[in-house]
Amino acid sequence: MKRKIVVIFVMGLLIATAVNTVSACTGFTASDGENVLVGSNFDWSRNFDVYMNVFPEGEGKFGRIIFDIWWPWFGFDYTLPIQGMNDQGLFVDTYMTPAHPVDYSGLPLFEDDDPEYYDTSLWAYCLAKCSTISEVLDVYLNQYDQYWPNGISQGQLMFADRFGDSIIIEDYNSIIYRVGNFQVVTNFLQSQPELGGYPCWRYETACSMLENMTELSVDYFGEICDATNVPTTIYSNVYDLINEKMHIFYNNDFSKYLEFDLNEELANGASRVLLGTLFDPEENEAPHKTDAPEGPTRGLPEVDYLFKCNKTSDPDYDRIMYLFDWDDESDSGWIYTASNMVEAEHNWSKKGTYQVRVKAMDIYGRESAWSDPLEIIVPRTRSVNHPLLYRLFERFPNIFPIFRYLLGFD
Helix, strand or coil: CCCEEEECCCCCCCCCCCCCCCCCCEEEEEECCCCEEEEEEEECCCCCCEEEEEECCECCECCEEEEEEECCCCCCCCEEEEEEEECCCCEEEEEECCCCCCCCCCCCECCCCCHHHCCCCHHHHHHHHCCCHHHHHHHHHHCCCCCECCCHHHEEEEEECCCCCEEEEEECCEEEECCCCEEEECCCCCCCHHHCCCCCHHHHHHHHHHHCCCCCCHHHHHHHHHHCCCCCEEEEEEEECCCCEEEEEECCEEEEEEEEEHHHHHHCCCEEEEHHHHHCCCCCCCCCCCCCCECCCECCCCCCEEEEEECCCCCCCCCEEEEEECCCCCECCCECCCCCEEEEEECCCCCEEEEEEEEEEECCCCECCCCCCEEEEECCCCCCCCHHHHHHHHHCCCCCHHHHHHCCCC
């Protein structure tokens, strides 16, 4: 993947406020008649498992780049698209909000078997099919009586196009159109700020800097990103919608960025890359090996068990996330935590002996070796379902061997 490293020197505002939240993203766009830029901070405290995906044009779709993350709250592996731009100069980003009082319970999700639409993402569909805000509105407003706008009941979308138009879609009933030469979005609903998240210092800071802007430039948008970042900011992006370029800052380092030409990336073909690996310093070292996980050594099938692991350290003091391998062709997904202990739950449906391991990865993608394993034995059936009998067998593993076998404990 071709990229150009640009070193810049900026004087960012010093913000002493820490935001303790899963997501505190900030987005803003402005135009001056010749340029249209969009800036964004992606703030996420669950993990930093962010991928950049290149989808070349074809089959009635525009070429585009989409950033996605692994979403840990669905009970299964789900990749969630979060942000992107297509080769028509159309941009979209997602922002979490308080739940707004719109009842879509009677409507189904938008669904499509094309994996490039992430199965249920109407906005990913728009990025493939639309080139302007007007076309996006046609899609969304025509779906009003057909689909629940996937996740929008606790979130909102910002679209911007190369002609300087932008909108915030809170839901089908609340669309915020840009007034003036800029628009800003964070994590509150501008139509109903009383629902929570407002006042927002990030929103006020971005608005103030845009009101006092003397020149629309990538460097100045980088300064706004710097002024509105938080400790959980993973990456910041400045999109040039007319020239179709992206400028990515990573891990709260605003002294340099990587510049990507969208058309050059599309010409190189489809790709998927862990974003942090593009910024990995040459002198960077992998995290130290973790201790073996702690947890039960015997268990029942289809019962969730909690496993823990002491946090390890990183030679470069980088942020670290963790992955549990369950030895059944599944894993926990990457986990980031601020506590001293990493925790994950799992259950097994089949009889067997499983080796549970853990490894760590820093924010640049460097991985530690796997930990020593913790062995857990799961019987062939769930015959022993009386908790007192189960605890007796677990505490005294050598008593009543025939009885244990007949009940399926061994």
